[in-house]
Amino acid sequence: MASSSRALTRLSATGAPQKKLAGGAVANFATTSPARKPAFPSALITRTRSTVSRQFTRGYADVPPTVPARPGKWSRRLRGTVRWSWRLTYLSLIGGTAYIIYDGYDARHPEEQYNPDPHKKTLVILGTGWGSVALLKKLDTENYNVVVVSPRNYFLFTPLLPSCTTGNIEHRSIMEPVRQILRHKKAAVKYYEAEATHIDAERKVIKISDSSEIKGVINETEVPYDMLVIGVGAENATFGIPGVREHSCFLKEIRDAQAIRTKIMDCVETAAFKDQASDEIDRLLHMVVVGGGPTGVEFAGELRDFFDEDIKKLIPDIADRFKVTLVEALPNVLPMFSKQLIDYTESTFKEEHIEIKTKTMVKKVTDKTIEADVTGPDGKKEKITIPYGLLVWATGNALRPIVKDLMSQIPAQKDSRRGLAVNEYLVVQGARDIWAVGDCAVAGYAPTAQVASQEGAFLARLFNNMAKTESLESEIHELSSTLNIKPGNAAEVTQEIEGCERQLRRIKDIKPFHYSHQGSLAYIGSDRAVADVSWFNGNLAFGGNLTYYFWRSAYLSMCFSTRNRVLVALDWVKAKIYGRDVSRE
Known part of the structure; x- marks a missing residue:
């Protein structure tokens, strides 16, 4: 009993009673004067603080720690998608701006052109519409002496023309200068701002007239051709209705x-x-x-x-x-x-x-x-x-007057009413070395810009293949001559001839035009x-x-x-x- 009392109650150094609490903590029931510091031993103070700390920890040991909730799988995917979308947007804007700057620089600083061989064939293109420009865009101009004749020195994007009537689009926004197009070709192309008035299919010449307002008089001249592409389009039909x-x-x-x-x-x-x-x-x-x-x-x-x-x-x-x-x-x-x-x-x-x-x-x-x-x-x-x-x-x-005039010269065109009848390779029927594209040609398709553009691209492939064919045939002829002169190199020359013949077969196998x-x-x-x-x-x-x-x-x-x-x-x-x-x- 005495030992229990000593365990529960102790006297402080000043004689004040103390009570031991659960967990080893000690409570002092006497008030100490503010001027007088209690004389607790340092070991007892340290033991008391550690005991309170353990008691506090044991009291909250059963409470689980607070962990922030992780977002769900779909939420994480959504955040990642949005983040990558913004990144792609920034990259697209930067890339698009860089491309526009480069394209503008390239348009203002074209490469030097060279004049084609004057002994090559002369290809004359009439018009600067959808068919003619599609042909020029894909044509290898170094294979021919190319001449363009048109009274309109620009290409017009006609599908947006109705928007120009109300000011939704400015008219110069849908115009592309022809000389800007021609300047980016490898070989130089001649352009004449004039109107073709007559085609002499027998002599293979075209009569053109310059009706410039500056001169005040009509100046006429002739342009010879070896190959001719007619892409002058059509004019508005009134069906003979008065007014x-x-x-x-x-x-x-x-x-x-x-x-x-x-x-x-x-x-x-x-x-x-x-x-x-x-x-x-x-x-x-x-x-x-x-x-x-x-x-x-x-x-x-x-x-x-x-x-x-x-x-x-x-x-x-x-x-x-x-x-x-x-x-x-x-x-x-x-x-x-x-x-x-x-x-x-x-x-x-x-x-x-x-x-x-x-x-x-x-x-x-x-x-x-x-x-x-x-x-x-x-x-x-x-x-x-x-x-x-x-x-x-x-x-x-x-029909435009020049198309009517040409049709009157060709007996095979007498039954055609809507334009120049062409075959599956867009060659004008009854004519020699003349092709037609666009609204002035009758190829069995609707007269739309989409048809004319595909026809022009087809002719470009056709003319490029024709030039390659002539080049390969000439090379084969030269190799054959070399084979007869130097029989010691026969195996190597024969292998080159076979390679040229394989290329020639691939090039000659061009399919007729088909509209898609x-x-x-x-x-x-x-x-x-x-x-x-x-x-x-x-x-x-x-x-x-x-x-x-x-x-x-x-x-x-x-x-x-x-x-x-x-x-x-x-x-x-x-x-x-x-x-x-x-x-x-």
């Missing part, structure tokens, strides 16, 4: 787009003039498009966007009276597209308040009205009169588009807002040069931020 050429605006060249843009703003500003008659305002703001193909449909959509997004905000008083009408002689628009896309286009135009008049044949055009025959569901025809402020004629192709349809695209307004794209053995048809971005990316990739792509992209961004320019040029 079309005098009162309509066409949409085939840059000057046409500029004239339409001026006419649109002329109609708008005139309609907004003070005290204008109500009927006259309705007429001026009625825009009529004749032709339901891709050009007519895209122009109608661009025109509606122009008024809804820009004119309506700037001139709200007359914006509600604006009207667009699309006239088509066939039962529906976009006949080259699938039925579901045709229905989607027509329903979209109905939402955008674009009126479609199908089975409507224009008979006469005056300065203010259109007279047409409409075929009803019962087959009966009804005459209607449509007043208009702007009339855009976007249908049909007609890549698909059709059309913009229908309100940031929507339709696409009919080839997919394996069938077609993939789709439309909507996502198709609009596909349409833009496809046209952007098809632009001729990086310079065009950059300018077109900047024009789109500029129009989106600041709107279209409504100034009248």
Whole structure:
């Protein structure tokens, strides 16, 4: 008992009672004067602190440590994907900027050209359209003396021409100078800004005329050729309808787009003039498009966007009276597209308040009205009169005078009506050393830019193979002569001859031209588009807002040069931020 009491209670050095707590801790029940320091032995203090520490640790030993929760597998993957996406974006921006800078430097600093051998054949190319430029792009000009003749010293990216009419794209953004194209060829190419007026197939010469406004007089001369490629395209067809050429605006060249843009703003500003008659305002703001193909449909959509997004905000008083009408002689628009896309286009135009008049044949055009025959569901025809402020004629192709003149010289072309009939190698039937590409040629395909471009690329491969064939045949002839002169080297020379003959067989085995349809695209307004794209053995048809971005990316990739792509992209961004320019040029 005495030992237990001593274990539980002790006296301090001052006589104050102490009590031992559980775990070995000691509690002092007496208060110590602040001025007097308690005389605890240092060993006891150390033992007491260690004992409290052990007790505290034992009290919280059962509480598990707090570990931050690890993110799930899908969360980690998502974070990694986002991180790599940003890295790829940065790298793409850096790489794209570097490529644009390099391309600009390369365009401004081309390599030195050399003049081809004057003894080689002269290849004359007429025109600077899709077929001719595709030929020039892939042609090895060092194999021929190449001469280009065209009144237009630039290549025009025609699919975006409707966008130029409303200021969505500036016209110079879709133009590529021909001399810029020719300057990057290995061998020099001659270019004459002139119009070919006559082809003498017997003498193998072309008569060209320079109708420059500076000279004031027409200067004519002749250009001889050994091989001739005709890629002059076609002109607008009026089908003999009175008043079309005098009162309509066409949409085939840059000057046409500029004239339409001026006419649109002329109609708008005139309609907004003070005290204008109500009927006259309705007429001026009625825009009529004749032709339901891709050009007519895209122009109608661009025109509606122009008024809804820009004119309506700037001139709200007359914006509600604006009207667009699309006239088509066939039962529906976009006949080259699938039925579901045709229905989607027509329903979209109905939402955008674009009126479609199908089975409507224009008979006469005056300065203010259109007279047409409409075929009803019962087959009966009804005459209607449509007043208009702007009339855009976007249908049909007609032969150019030089094509008509050549066809009249060739008896084999007497039955051809739509252009120069060509064979499977695009050789003009009944002619010698003359080829034709594009809208002026009849090869059994639709007259589109896609067809003309593939025809030009085919001719480039054909001409390159022809030059290689002549070179290999000449080399074989020289080796054969060497074999007869130096019989001691027969084995080596014979091996070289066999190698040349194998190359010759591969080169001569060129297949006829075959068109590969890549698909059709059309913009229908309100940031929507339709696409009919080839997919394996069938077609993939789709439309909507996502198709609009596909349409833009496809046209952007098809632009001729990086310079065009950059300018077109900047024009789109500029129009989106600041709107279209409504100034009248």
